[in-house]
Amino acid sequence: MILYPAIDLKDGQCVRLLRGEMAQATVFSDDPAAQARSFAAAGCEWLHLVDLNGAFAGQPVNAAAVEAILAATDVPAQLGGGIRDMATIETWLSKGLARVILGTVAVEDPALVRAAAKAFPGQVAVGIDARKGRVATKGWAEETDVQATDLARSFEDAGVAAIIYTDIDRDGAMGGPNVEATAALARAVSIPVIASGGVSSLADLTALRDTGVIAGAISGRALYDGALDLQEALATLKA
Template identity: 60%
Template structure:
């Protein structure tokens, strides 16, 4: 099993940005052409992209749909999209636009039946976002923290047919502190669902470490700020992941 490296494109007001710890007021703008950014990642060898409609995560509906559509039209590989997907109509809307997978986060906690219905309608196309702050599930664009432990949330969907769990340590996201490998591996070992690591990737060492645990159920890793800041070379990361 080869670790998938997902370069991240986070969208705010149609621009490519990265947030620090999920704070919309702490956004760094990296470009105003999302499709061009997608092609830069493709040129470096990426076959997968992780795209987040940040405005949508807070609004509870698609806000950057046009920017996502431009990415899907341009990028030759698989595009995974999250942010504000809280109804079946929203799920269908993204698949109609050609995305490969959608990520349901807040609604997975508030409306678990949506996850089950979406997973049944689009086999292999639904990822559950499990965003953690101090071990508990964060929702509403990470603005709120629930009283639901991460593992409890994950186990609710073991029989739902979801493709993967996207586990983000909110406190590390965009901070270059290093990925929370131990918590990610613990989650992967405790559930039957593959896990995608996210939050805090600082460099090639994180990719190398996570690749060692692909056999334990770590499907992939999402990286953003480290790529944009030049701390991580995407082609090198892909090579390390492929080597296992």
């Protein structure tokens, strides 16, 4: 199972939100590139980047910070937030991003996801963010009647590289991930599923890993707060 350290970007800074509330942002660093170098030095295999402003704006807002991160390290990075058309997908991949994450458009324009996954094999992931099993879009500001499992299954034959599943109620709350719901989703589809939201300890990581069906886990606040040591976590997952 791969551990993805998270760099959430708001107004050019590294922040963490509590349950997706922009007003509940804690700033952890004003130098995203330095943060990326720190994670890379610890030995991470991937970086998980989110343009929080972009998720609300519907277009990239923290592009300069993302580009600085890409320039600062050779570790492959995936990015979500405000990526809602083919031109933006093409631009980011051409700038060296390893993978784009499509969230809102997965609900509103599934044909775009399919076209992008076909055009860029292995470089398109779907972000499914849910409250009590129902998908939320536009930076989690809008809730839909779409069930997370149904949305995931709809892309079974599309060739997407991964599904990033976020339990919004767990995100940034340091209360542990929703292992049961994430594992159930992973068993429902053949697409690799990455867990996000609430991963705050080694015990959380091993619980996700020990399901045997979850391909990755994203952690942010726990790494910044020191509740989780990145080097120790990476070593534990490799053991």
